[in-house]
Amino acid sequence: MDWRTKISDLISSVPVRLKIAGIMVLPVLILGLALNYWIRTGLSDWLSYLLTDERVHIAMQNGSRSVVIVTMMAAIISVMLTFFLMLILTRPLLHLRQVALNVADGDFSLRAKIWAQDEIGEVAQAVNHMIDRLVVGQQKLQRTNRRLEAVNKVIMAASRALDLREVLDAALQATLDVMRLESGWVLLCDSADPDNQPLRLVSQIGLESNWTDVLKGGQQQLCACRSDLLSGQLGQNASLRSCPCFYKLNPDSKPVEHITIPLGVRDQWFGVINLVCPQNRSLSEDDLDILTTIGVHLSVIAANAQLHASLVEKEAVRQALLEALVRAQEDERARLARELHDGTGQTLTSLLVRLKVLEKQQKDAQLRENVSELCEATSGIIEQVRGVSYRLRPSALEEFGLDMALRSLVQDMTEPAEIGVDFNLSLGKQRLPFEIESTLYRIAQECLTNVLRHAQASHVTVELLPLPYAICLRVEDDGIGFDPNDLGNGKKRPRLGLIGLQERAEMLGGSLVVQSAPGAGTSVQVRIPLEMEITA
Ligand SMILES: Nc1ncnc2c1ncn2[C@@H]1O[C@H](COP(=O)(O)OP(=O)(O)OP(=O)(O)O)[C@@H](O)[C@H]1O
Ligand SMILES: [Mg+2]
Incomplete structure (x- = not known):
């Protein structure tokens, strides 16, 4: 900061009253001192040509005294004038300043006094108008705040439930x-x-x-x-x-x-x-x-x-319907399995017995061979009926548990198609609630049906993983894969397999994830929560 800036800062920081007093009094004092100096120096030389030294000295003394008295009187008049000026100029300004400071502190109670209808009076009016508008704005803001606060409180309380x-x-x-x-x-x-x-x-x-x-x-x-x-x-x-x-x-x-x-x-x-x-x-x-x-x-x-x-009500109805549907499906399968096993299976067996008797009774070699072929065909049909009956209601599941039932299911389905299988079944002899076992069995059955029907796979992995409070089934193939996001095409015939899997899993509170892409095989993973911890 150079000295000019310092001086201008000093002058601008002097209060207005002091500035006015300085302007009024300083010129008078300077003029008086200059006159005094001139009387003592210039005037005495001038008078010494006209008067004796003694008279010059007396004249100088009288002149100086008069100048001091006049200067003093002028200074006093200046001070009085200054006071008057302050009264009409600086008092309204200082009052305005006080009002502005109050407004800055957020106090809108004070209004500027209008001393005269001059420019300062106009400023005071403008300031008062401004404060009135600020007060209106503040009241509006307070009202809006109150409204927002009230609405917010009620909404917050209501939204919690x-x-x-x-x-x-x-x-x-x-x-x-x-x-x-x-x-x-x-x-x-x-x-x-x-x-x-x-x-x-x-x-x-x-x-x-x-x-x-x-x-x-x-x-x-x-x-x-x-x-x-x-x-x-x-x-x-x-x-x-x-x-x-x-x-x-x-x-x-x-x-x-x-x-x-x-x-x-x-x-x-x-x-x-x-x-x-x-x-x-x-x-x-x-x-x-x-x-x-x-x-x-x-x-x-x-x-x-x-x-x-x-929505909750409808969801409960949907869930109940779904459960009833799955239960009806299981019951119907069980009934069919029973009918096939006890009805058709028994009839075919008695037919086979009779054919065998007939075969023994035949003397004609040709006829005996024909009846023997019929016996073989009937045995084949009996095996097929047994297989269908077994798939409809797997007795292995009821007798030996999920590990064994899955192993037998996968082998039965993949062997004829010459598909290689990897098992990772670590449940052992541990039994799970029947609805969980049968759901996982049906899911595996549908996954393998899909592999045989769509995947053109050469290898399948079937995994059953017990977790602390859940059980996880994964069926993965190395086939042609598909785009899971492209199944909702209404023109194609309805696909119920994967949807059914999803619903079966959800019925037990579980979840199903299908991961696949064209050319990248398919993996279906199901996770069902359990209330018990598996210790196998
Ligand atoms: N492992 C898989 N490999 C390749 N494509 C598959 C596989 N699984 C499913 N898909 C594809 O997903 C589609 C839907 O399967 P989803 O099981 O839902 O129906 P679907 O097998 O065609 O008929 P269904 O209702 O009789 O089961 C199949 O048509 C097939 O294109
Ligand atoms: Mg299917």
Whole structure:
């Protein structure tokens, strides 16, 4: 920083009052001192030509005294003028400064005083106008903040739950809290038949028991909430209403006033939240605005909760149907297996016995050979029927457990097709619940059927891995693979195999992952959770 900047900083930091005093007094003092100096030097030389030294000396003394007196008087007048100037110039400026400092500190209570209709007065007016606008802006901001805070509190409380009743309980409590009210209730239309049903009381806080009886019982017909809501007369804004159905309880008392917040989405009105408004409670437009905003958000949350409830219900029905379907499938398979084994199998066996008797009785060599061929064919059919019956209801699964049943299934299916197999079955003799064993068996069966039908594979790996609280089955082939994302083509015939696997796994709370790509083989992995820990 050079000396010029330092001086200019010094001058600019001097207060305005000092600057004015300096401007007024300094020139007078400088003029007085200069005059005094001139009288002592220039004037004395000049007078010495006209007067004696003694008279010059006396004249100099008188002159100097007069200059000092005049200078002093001029300085005093300057000071008085300065004071006057300060009064009319700097006082309004300093006041303005104080107002500005207050505003900067967030205090909008002070207003600038208008001393005169000059430029400073105009500045003061502009500052006052600015403060008024700031105050309006601040009030608006406070209102918006209050609204956001209130809405946020209610939404946060309501969003924590998923069940409709819990959502409405939480929403009602939070709304009462933010409005500093004590009691209220929520009525909902029965969505199945909104026109013929009274509104249903689903939540209430702080109501006397006889009020609750009214809301649950027949006197609710007197309540205009339902008809006004369904006819759309309530509109979408929160409003103050008085309820005749409570008036009926005690005709001498004044009607109960309540704030009604309609609940609805896209003009489909399905309920109201009513908050009891005590008589001494004054309600501002702002309060009603906040409640309207809360109502709009709660409507969406309540509608979502209703959707969630119906979705849960439908999912439960779907799950039950699916279980019944799989059970029916298993039962039907068992029945067919029994029929094949006990019916067709027995008949074929007795046919074979008779054929063998017939073969022994034949003397003609040609005929005996023919009957022997028939015996062989019948034995083959018996084997085939036994195989089908076994696949329909694998007795190995019931008798020896999953490891053995899978080993026999895989060998039976892959041997004729000359496909190499790798086993990694580490369950041993450990038994799992029957529905888990049969699900894993059926999944392996469908996977191997797919390998034989689609994969053109030369090798299959079948793995059964016990995990701490789950069991994992993996069937992997080295075949042509496919694109799992390209199965939903509606033009092709419906593919039920993989979908069925998925559903079987999900029925037991498990999951199924199919990994495949054209030319890269296929791997199907199923994971089923277990309640027990496998120790094998
Ligand atoms: N291991 C595999 N290798 C190659 N492609 C496969 C394999 N498994 C499945 N796919 C392909 O995925 C499709 C769907 O299989 P999915 O088992 O769902 O139906 P599908 O076997 O054709 O008929 P189904 O309903 O009788 O089981 C098959 O048509 C086939 O194109
Ligand atoms: Mg299939």
